[in-house]
Amino acid sequence: MTQIGHEAGIILKSPRELAQMREASWVAAVVLEEVAQKVRPGVTTAELDDVAVNEVRKRGAVASFKGYRGFPASICTSVNEEVVHGIPGNRVLKEGDIISLDFGAQLNGFHGDAAMTMGVGRIGSEAQKIIDAARGALEAGIAAARIGARLGDVSAAIQSHAEARGFSVVREYVGHGIGRQLHEDPQVPNFGIAGEGPVLQKGMTMALEPMLNAGVWRTRVAEDKWTVITVDGKLSAHFEHTIAIDDNGPEILTKLQGFPEGVI
Ligand code: MG
Secondary structure, eight states: OOEEOSSTTOEEOOHHHHHHHHHHHHHHHHHHHHHHTTOOTTOBHHHHHHHHHHHHHHTTOEESSTTGGGOOSSSEEEETTEEEOOOOOSOBOOTTOEEEEEEEEEETTEEEEEEEEEESSSOOHHHHHHHHHHHHHHHHHHHHOOTTOBHHHHHHHHHHHHHHTTOEEOSSSOEEEOSSSSSEEEEEOSSOOTTOSOBOOTTOEEEEOOEEESSOSOEEEOTTSSOEEETTOOOEEEOBEEEEEETTEEEESSSSTTSOTTOO
C-alpha cells in the first residue's frame, strides 16, 4: 500500500516497497562501480555507456535515463566543466580530466539513482579538492537527513560544506524524491535555510545530489541541448546517493554493501 505523507505530494514507502527499492538501488550502485573501473586515459565515453548497458542488462534491470525525456544514452558522462547530463560519445578521456558518472536503474518497478566524480589517471590538486568537497557535501547532507529534521536542514548542510571549502553550489538543478518515478516530490535543493521546508518522515526516499562548481554557480546548456556546463568553463563535480529516511537514521540505498554479486 502506498502511503501519502502529510507533506503534500511526498510518497512514503512501506518496508516491502523499500526492500524492492533497495534492490534497484543496489543495481544502480554496482553498475556505476563497474563503469568507474573502466575509466582511464584513452577510453571514450561511448565505451563507458556500453559497459553500463551490458552491466544493467546482466542484472535484469533497465537503465532509468535511456529515453527519459528523450535522453539518448544509458549513463550520463560529464567531463571537466560539464556539470551533469553529458551524452556519451566519441570524446576520448585524457590524463588529468575529471569525469562525473550518473546512472539510474529500474527494477521491481522502482528506481535507484547514483553519481560520482573521479579522476582520469593522475589529476591536479584543485581537481582533487572539488571532488573531495562534493563527496563531503553529499555526506553532510545525508547526515542531516533524519526523522523530524526539515528538508532545509539537508540543503543547508550541503551548501555550507561546499561554500566553506570555496566552491559554489549549482542552483538550476537539484536532488529529488525517488521511487516508482525517477523524479518525485520533493525537490531537494543543494542550497537553503535550516529549519525550513517539509519535515522528514520515516519512509521518505530521496536522491541527494550536490553539484559543486570551482567558479560561479551559473550554468548553461550546450548545443546538444542536454549537456550542462559551467558558464565560466571551470571544473564541476557531482555525487549522488539514493537514501531512505528510517528510525535509525538515513539508509544509503545506493551503496555496495548488503547484496553480494549473484543475489539479484
Ligand atoms: Mg538524480
